Amino acid sequence: MNRYSLAILMVSLLTVSNGWAQDDELTISSWGGSxxxxxxxxxFEPFEKxxxxxxxxxxxxxxxxxxxxxxxxxxxxxxxxxxxESDALAACNHRLIAEFDRSILHPAADGTPPRKDFVRSSFFxxxxxxxxxxxxxxxxxxxxxxxxxxxxxxFFDIERFPGKRAIQRTPKGIMEWAxxxxxxxxxxIYDLLSTKRGFRLVTHRLNQIRDHIVWWDExxxxxxxxxxxxxxxxxxxxxxxxxxxxxxxxxxxIIPDGQFLELSVWTIHRQARRPDLAAKFIGFAxxxxxxxxxxxxxxxxxxxxxxxxxxxxxxxxxxxxxEHLPMxxxxxxxxxxTDSEWYSGTETLRNRWFNEWLNSAGE
Amino acid sequence: MNESESSPAHYGVVTTxxxxxxxxxxxxxxxxxxxxxxxxxxxxxxxxxxxAPHERIQLETRPLILALVVIGVPAVxxxxxxxxxxxxxxVRRPLGPPDTILVVxxxxxxxxxxxxxxxxxxxxxxxxxxxxxxxxxxxxxxxxIVGSLANVLxxxxxxxxxxxxxxxxxxAISVSFNAPIAGMVFAHEVILRHYAVKAFAPTTVAAAxxxxxxxxxxxxxxxxxxxxxxxxxxYEFIFFxxxxxxxxxxxxxxxxxxxxxxxxxxxxxxxAALRPMVAGTILGVxxxxxxxxxxxxxxTLRFATIDNAFEINELALIIIxxxxxxxxxxxxxxxxGVFSPILLIGILFGxxxxxxxxxxxxxxxxxxxxxxxCGMMAATSPVIGAPLAMILIVFELTRNYDLTIxxxxxxxxxxxxxxxxxxxxxFDIQLAARGFDLTLGRISAIISYGSITHIMRSxxxxxxxxxxxxxxxxxxxxxxxxxxxxxxxxxxxxxIVHVGDCTGLAPTTPxxxxxxxxxxxFSESTNVGEALEAFRQSKYExxxxxxxxxxxxxxxxxxxxxxxxxxxxxxxxxxxxNEPI
Numbered sequence: 001m002n003r004y005s006l007a008i009l010m011v012s013l014l015t016v017s018n019g020w021a022q023d024d025e026l027t028i029s030s031w032g033g034s035x036x037x038x039x040x041x042x043x044f045e046p047f048e049k050x051x052x053x054x055x056x057x058x059x060x061x062x063x064x065x066x067x068x069x070x071x072x073x074x075x076x077x078x079x080x081x082x083x084x085e086s087d088a089l090a091a092c093n094h095r096l097i098a099e100f101d102r103s104i105l106h107p108a109a110d111g112t113p114p115r116k117d118f119v120r121s122s123f124f125x126x127x128x129x130x131x132x133x134x135x136x137x138x139x140x141x142x143x144x145x146x147x148x149x150x151x152x153x154x155f156f157d158i159e160r161f162p163g164k165r166a167i168q169r170t171p172k173g174i175m176e177w178a179x180x181x182x183x184x185x186x187x188x189i190y191d192l193l194s195t196k197r198g199f200r201l202v203t204h205r206l207n208q209i210r211d212h213i214v215w216w217d218e219x220x221x222x223x224x225x226x227x228x229x230x231x232x233x234x235x236x237x238x239x240x241x242x243x244x245x246x247x248x249x250x251x252x253x254i255i256p257d258g259q260f261l262e263l264s265v266w267t268i269h270r271q272a273r274r275p276d277l278a279a280k281f282i283g284f285a286x287x288x289x290x291x292x293x294x295x296x297x298x299x300x301x302x303x304x305x306x307x308x309x310x311x312x313x314x315x316x317x318x319x320x321x322x323e324h325l326p327m328x329x330x331x332x333x334x335x336x337x338t339d340s341e342w343y344s345g346t347e348t349l350r351n352r353w354f355n356e357w358l359n360s361a362g363e
Numbered sequence: 364m365n366e367s368e369s370s371p372a373h374y375g376v377v378t379t380x381x382x383x384x385x386x387x388x389x390x391x392x393x394x395x396x397x398x399x400x401x402x403x404x405x406x407x408x409x410x411x412x413x414x415a416p417h418e419r420i421q422l423e424t425r426p427l428i429l430a431l432v433v434i435g436v437p438a439v440x441x442x443x444x445x446x447x448x449x450x451x452x453x454v455r456r457p458l459g460p461p462d463t464i465l466v467v468x469x470x471x472x473x474x475x476x477x478x479x480x481x482x483x484x485x486x487x488x489x490x491x492x493x494x495x496x497x498x499x500x501x502x503x504x505x506x507x508i509v510g511s512l513a514n515v516l517x518x519x520x521x522x523x524x525x526x527x528x529x530x531x532x533x534x535a536i537s538v539s540f541n542a543p544i545a546g547m548v549f550a551h552e553v554i555l556r557h558y559a560v561k562a563f564a565p566t567t568v569a570a571a572x573x574x575x576x577x578x579x580x581x582x583x584x585x586x587x588x589x590x591x592x593x594x595x596x597x598y599e600f601i602f603f604x605x606x607x608x609x610x611x612x613x614x615x616x617x618x619x620x621x622x623x624x625x626x627x628x629x630x631x632x633x634x635a636a637l638r639p640m641v642a643g644t645i646l647g648v649x650x651x652x653x654x655x656x657x658x659x660x661x662x663t664l665r666f667a668t669i670d671n672a673f674e675i676n677e678l679a680l681i682i683i684x685x686x687x688x689x690x691x692x693x694x695x696x697x698x699x700g701v702f703s704p705i706l707l708i709g710i711l712f713g714x715x716x717x718x719x720x721x722x723x724x725x726x727x728x729x730x731x732x733x734x735x736x737c738g739m740m741a742a743t744s745p746v747i748g749a750p751l752a753m754i755l756i757v758f759e760l761t762r763n764y765d766l767t768i769x770x771x772x773x774x775x776x777x778x779x780x781x782x783x784x785x786x787x788x789x790f791d792i793q794l795a796a797r798g799f800d801l802t803l804g805r806i807s808a809i810i811s812y813g814s815i816t817h818i819m820r821s822x823x824x825x826x827x828x829x830x831x832x833x834x835x836x837x838x839x840x841x842x843x844x845x846x847x848x849x850x851x852x853x854x855x856x857x858x859i860v861h862v863g864d865c866t867g868l869a870p871t872t873p874x875x876x877x878x879x880x881x882x883x884x885f886s887e888s889t890n891v892g893e894a895l896e897a898f899r900q901s902k903y904e905x906x907x908x909x910x911x912x913x914x915x916x917x918x919x920x921x922x923x924x925x926x927x928x929x930x931x932x933x934x935x936x937x938x939x940x941n942e943p944i
Binding site for chain 1: 589
């Protein structure tokens, strides 16, 4: 052993002992805006106090590319990631996230085991679904004084409802909405999208609004774009729009038609530095009590039956929050449930098509 | 022929009603479960074998594997189907609605249960592997298998087998289309060919039970959902009628193609067991370019109702390709029906008509939906021979009154024309080729089917050419007959004599001098209808039945027996059609 390597050994020993001296740290990657604000209030701060841990937040905006980057040496490590279910499935297939151990889940207050308390669809091989959210279409009330947009087809109708549309820069959602605008029944959407003709129809629909699209990447953008009057309609997450309307008094109305339902999934990165602490956090955040607290802050649906039964009034405004939940019976009858298996299997194809379409813009 | 046909009912009215209703609902429930199992089985195979676009798209980034799957699956499926049909189905061809119609109409014995099950299994594999054949034909047959099982109960209810088979068929159509009214009408229109109250009750119960079971217990999705605002212009009905007329040609062309190909295949040198594999391979090659031809084509069916989903030349190409591969698959022995492929061909044809109209831009129209539906029904109803059931299927599937009226117009014109230039249905043409010709009605079909041997007599006076006519005339008068058969030394028929020929001649004249050597002869393949016609033109009331193989004399047939048989059949039909409970 030469002096050089000895020096390295010394330094690393120092680093490790230094780590021990400090509080425990947990790195969580989640979405921004009012969503992460609510998460901080309901999950992160109480967890930090209870377990004497410091939580480092890292921004994450979906996809599996950021996780692939983490594989490279020298990148910071993530412990817990809040992913969409289709991303979670794809990441699991690519072995980027660890298999999920169900024993970390807490039983309900009355002792009902998690296996029975969680809705069945929330169990994933590499994660646990913790809330359902809807990607919805919404419009600025000020932009349409007379007739209001009421359906997915109206979103694509530039003549009747002129103005810019804000759409997330991803093929997700927009493909399904294009299909719905052709009156394709919800249960056949993914079958038709599995054909070249389906892709062609989507392209045709998108071409009709091509010059009127403003792309957004982060979940808080659509609300801002609508507030600033830069767009008249936007796709976005139901909780963000609710928050904008209720807490910020921005006149945004959600179109009930064609809400796009998905689960948000807690996952643990395969190379997490603190898998033990990550597991402890997921157990804490998916307890009935925390789930209820979160849903009372933002109208996202909990995945525990015991939590669904306990949802009451919106914490800030005291308005009933139940009817704003994505799975509420007050929502639309054309609700799209993501076909995550199809999503993870067509990732490459969809992205290729989408990028080709983006690049052909302006022609 | 069944013995129970002439025996009176052994039960009271209440018991009979309860029996029929009980049988109807039991059959309805069993058929419902089996039909859903059949459909789910196909869906499962389609998923596992990557035939469904939903799964196939996941291979889109690996074109070589995709090509192997698209060609390999139908080819291997074809091999398995060919093997099953050849070795396990007694008649060595897939069973379907014509077999059901034949059994019900002739009160014959159904094909062995094992053959029926294996044929159904072969159909499931055919459809599961993407063969371009229909699922409803096998489902109808499945329904009839369940219905015919009621025979084991040995209930003393006249005409029970036919009623139970019809109930099974009604339930099968009811479950597969989610259309109980159409199912009930289909059973009468296609299988029973009458609307007697006695059959009406159990078929309706079966159709309703099947529907309820499928919808309430299993929560099956509707087959076909379509959003339609209504017909915008009155003159569009003229176009619907035109589509009906053009649709008749599509239907006739398709049916003739299938029949021709079946004929051609049976004469070809490719071994029967290997034919489906040949068809499967060709299908796969075509599907590489035009994936719409694979399987039932649920997605293509839906696209046809979307404006501008296809270019006009693309539509024409898919129609031609689908017709060609369906004719090939059916002709070369894949097990399956004609219903689903012709539905798809028809809806694409209707969409083509709608698109052409749209391109011409001479008049406004209500979009592609009503044209697609009209085309679908105009092409399908002459092939199936069920105009009423077709109209009801549109009504029950779309729940849209405007669309139903439009489809009705198309169906009527299409059926009128097709029945003139082709026949009532493809099933009837297939049955006619097997000797059961329904064109002139049920009585004529039944008496013209099968052999005359069941009314042949083996006890009869035998005369020799050397017999004296006095003795012959006396003998004939004694048994009350006017003609007799004359048999030579080698036990061969040499002539016939009528008592009228003997009048005024010396009683000692040998029979050989007066007999008529041009004897009318029947064989074991002669049927009652032919015999009736032959006797009508002959003065002799008796005719020998001679084996066409050995030339041996099998027996004789008397005109009176033929007339009795005719009466028996027509009485039976009349009773069946007017039977109260």
